[in-house]
Amino acid sequence: MVGSATSNDGVLNVNDAPAITTQPVNVTTNPGTNATFTVAASGTAPLSYQWRKGTSPLYNAGKYSGVTTTTLTITGVADAEEGNYNCEVSNMAGSATSDNGVLTVNDAPVITTQPISQTKNLGENASFTVAASGTAPLSYQWRKGTSPLSDTGKFSGVTTTTLTISDVADAEEGNYNCVVSNMVGSATSDDASLTVRDVAPVITTQPVSQTKNPGENATFTVAASGTAPLSYQWSEGTSPLSNGGKYSGVTTTTLTITGVADAEEGNYNCVVSNVAGSATSDNASLTINDAPVITTQPVSQIKNLGETATFTVAASGTAPLSYQWRKGTSPLSNAGKYSGVTTTTLTITSVAATEEGNYNCVVTNMAGTATSNDASLTIGASFTLSGTKNDKDGGSVISTPSGISCGIGCQTYSASFGGSVLLTATPDTGASYQFIKWTGDSECNDSVQQLTNPITIAMSANKTCNAVFDRAPTANIEVRTIPDGAVTPGGTPPMPEITERVDYVLKSNALDPDVGDILTYVWEATAPTGTQANILDTLPDPKSRLFNVITPPSTTSEVVVKVTVTDSYGLSTISQLSIRALNFTAPVAREIGICMPAVSTQWRYFAPQKNSYDQDTLNLTGIYLLTTFQNGNPAWIFPTDGVAKHGNAAKENQQAKFWADSSTWKTGLEDDYERGLYTIYRTPDTSITASARFFIRLYLASAPIDYCGPVPGSTKLGPNTGEWYFLADTKNFRRDLSVRGTIMAPDGIPLSGVIVDGGPLGEKVTGADGTFLFQNVNYGLNYTITPSKDEYCFTSQSRTAYVVPPGEEIHSFTATAGSCS
Known part of the structure; x- marks a missing residue:
């Protein structure tokens, strides 16, 4: 093993995500102001900020700024900016979003x-x-x-x-x-x-009627609602009043009338007006108590000793009226002979000299008093009442009180009275008398009182009162033939029988038992269907009438005639008679006479009018032979065809006869003629002057009886003639006639330019159709029509046009070229 080495220290940094430490705060502000939202956050830097509205990121633009900072600013806020705002804070470790900060913008109203x-x-x-x-x-x-x-x-x-x-x-x-x-x-x-x-006036309080004595003041008040201002106008009836004289307050709610008299009596009302209309109050009457006025004065009395006297007064005025009778100036009381001393009638019984004097009545009411005239009571004076009966046997006249007692046979009466008299007339009904009326003076001459029976007469002077009695006339009817002869009754029951279709005479043998009466007669006739009973013209004797009956052939009819006879006092009697008309087999010719009035009264003077024939009518009876004359010479006669033809001397004695149906004239002898209205047509002659006298002479063929009698102004038609006169004025004769014609050449072609001379009608010139026309021509006259044109001759050279109805004369001419020699 080699060995070891130790590295440097390595640092571990852990980034912190953002955390919101200060939330944005809600903002409320007015429009137009600025709003800010602020946020604070922790976390590993760098921190970034993003403001949002809702979930929408904002940008620095418009109203927004600071959108990526801790503070968002919104300038000039308005409703559009209202909403929720938040901020998202972020770093490399993460992000955090703030709460919403609400922006509220206040709204104006x-x-x-x-x-x-x-x-x-x-x-x-x-x-x-x-x-x-x-x-x-x-x-x-x-x-x-x-x-x-x-x-x-x-x-x-x-x-x-x-x-x-x-x-x-x-x-x-x-x-x-x-x-x-x-x-x-x-x-x-x-x-x-x-x-x-605006509310029109409404009368809320009506004026109230007033009764006032003369001289007092009267007020009328009205109240009304409605839109103010209200105006007021008082009226009497429909006549607006004005402030003056006796009137005041005429444009206020209260009208005052001072010293009222009868002239202010009437209905008063108020018209209340505003912008919305008017309202008229009810009428409120103003009645003025009328002081008494004597309307009937008491009347003086003349009484006999022991009689009863009454005095009566009448007065007008506002009731109640009180009455107090006085003798002179001394009020009377209901005692002794006096009664009714506080009424309208004072009665004094059993008058004596101590009651003589003047009496009057004092009439009183709330408005005053009135004293009647004095009426005197006179005792013991008497006056004479006298009278006459028109017929001493007509009845009796007696008086109350007694004094007059005029019975049958007594003609006149007279007695003296004081006071008043009741006179009674009693007719003698056993002799068919009736009381008619009183005549005389005073009451007996009054048109109403003179018919009163009994009648009261005030004897304030001597008076006359006559009694008039009357009896109705008697009447009966008989039928007589012409000439005069009674018609004998026959058949069952017996009655007058007539057998001819001719005129008979009805005669009323009327008798008025009282001398001096004038009788009037009204005749009537009735007949079965199909039969005519005719009462005809008045005869000179007013008691008689002509009468005839027309029945169907072979028919017997019963007719009734009646006459009402009335006397001067209006008393009348009716008499009637049944007559049997036996089967008339055929009309019978019978000649009778007539009564002709005095000359010129039967025909009237007249001037014929345009568009009508000149005519008149006669009402005649019988057969007549007629000849007409102009100025004393024969002129023309009555024609047979109804249109008059011009006469001449040769026809002077031609005879004509009336025909029954009033439409034509016939010559010769004819049967079946009757009375009636007959029309005579005549045409003027060229010789008639502007005003010529004509007359018709009537010859009576035969008149077996004259029943005219001695009537003044009438003339009997017998063997002599009678004449009626009339005037004709030619200038007014009919002028709606015409004369026309055509002038032709020989080849039948109309000739124009011809002068046609019509004399008094003037001249016409033919046109292309060759015609001429004269209009408005008098009928019945002769006109000479003469054509002329240079180098033409006419056939005829002239023509005479005589124009008669129906109204047009046609005269044509033929023209030949060349001389007429």
Whole structure:
């Protein structure tokens, strides 16, 4: 063995892994500030550091610095930097990670729920609420606009999330907001508006009706609720009042009326207004007590000794009215002869001279008094009441009190009375008398009192009161033929029988038993269906009428005629008669006469109008031969076709006859003619002057009987003629007619440029169609139509146009070239 050697010492070093000795501390800071986290560790050096946010390593950039040192710095922190920070410490032996250090960044307030606008009625409560986020603690401050509120008066909760406003009014209207604050900053909510609804006035106390005496004061008061300010306007009815005269306070809650009188009576109301509207109070009436007014004065009395006297008064005024009768100025009492002394009627019984004097009544109420006029009571004076009966046998007249007693046979009566008299008329009903009326003066001449029976007459003077009695007339009917002859009754039951379709006479043998009465007659006739019973024109004798019956062939009919006869006093009698009309087999011709009025009364003067025939009507009966004359010469006759033709001397004596149906005229003799309205047509003649007189002469063929009688102004038609006159004025005759024609060449071609002369119608010139036309031409006149054109001759050279209805004349011409010689 060689030997040994000893080495140097070898050192063994054991590295220590890192150990965290100081943990990073949580940091809370406001945004924008700097935050630092620090760590301390032991372990074999060198130690290396790496800061992390969570598990993410950080780098020295942006807000971060010191990320590989013991101290991490974060500048200008914000919410993005919030989180957990730790540090990993390492060496060759290992690593250690610190605890997390938490970075918390405080948040400024943020409004998360805005307050909401409110609309409230007057007097309600309103509340506004806000919600905000942000780092606590948060503080709240409510504001109105920009003015902070305090918990006082109507406001509460001004530093909480909810603001309460109690009993809102217009003063609280506005915008409200809340400022929310913390250590970081503040946030202001949106404005929320408070709107207080305006409330229209409401009448809470109505004015009360008043009743006042004249001269007193009246007040009306109203109360109302509603949004202030309230304005007031008092009115009478619908008329606004103004302060002046008797009125004051017209724009306040209380209206005062001083010294009231009737003029202020009426309904009063108040209109209360504000911005939201108006309200009208109920009407309150002002009634003025009316002082008494005498409306009916007591009337003076004249009484006989021992009679009873009454005085009556009437008064208006506010009730109750009290009455006090006086004699002169001395009040009366209910005693002895007096009663009703405190009523409207004073009664004095068994009057004597001691009761004579003046009486009056004092009427009183709360508003005053009124005294009636004096009414005198006179005892013992008397006046005469006299009268006459129009018919001494008509009845009796007696008086109460007694004094007049005028019976049958007594004509006049008279007696003296004091006071009043009751006069009674009693007709003699056994002799069919009736009382009609009183006549005379005073009461007996009054249109109402004169019909009163019995009648009371105040004898304040001499008076006349006559009694009028009357009896109804009698009447009966008989049927007579023409000429005059009675119709004999026949058949069963017996009654007058008529056998011809002709006119008969109905005669009323009316009799008025009282001389001087004027009778009037009303006739009526009734007949079975299919039969005509005709009561015709009035005859000169008012008691009679013409009468005829038209029945179907071979028919017997019974007709009834009735006449009502009335006298001057309105008393009437009705009489009726049944007549049998035996089967008329055919019409019978019968000539009768008529009564013709005085000249010019049957025909009227007239001027014919445009667009109508010139005509008039006659109401005639019988057969007539007629000839017409113009200014004394024969002119034209009545035609057979209804359109008049111009007459001449040769036709002067032609005869015409009325036809029954009122539509045509017939010549010669015809049967079946009747009375009726007949129309006569006539046309003017060229010889008629502007105003010419015409007349028609009627010849009566035969008149077997005259029943005209001596009536003034009438003329009998017998062997002589009668004339009716009328005027015709040519300038007003119809002018709606025309004349026209065509002028042609021989080859049938119309010729233009022809001058056509129409005399008074003027000139026309033909056109391309060769025609001419004259319009508005008078009918019944002759017009000469003459054509002319140079180097032409016409056939005929002229034509005469005579224009009659229907209204157009046609006249054509043929033209030939060359001279007419």
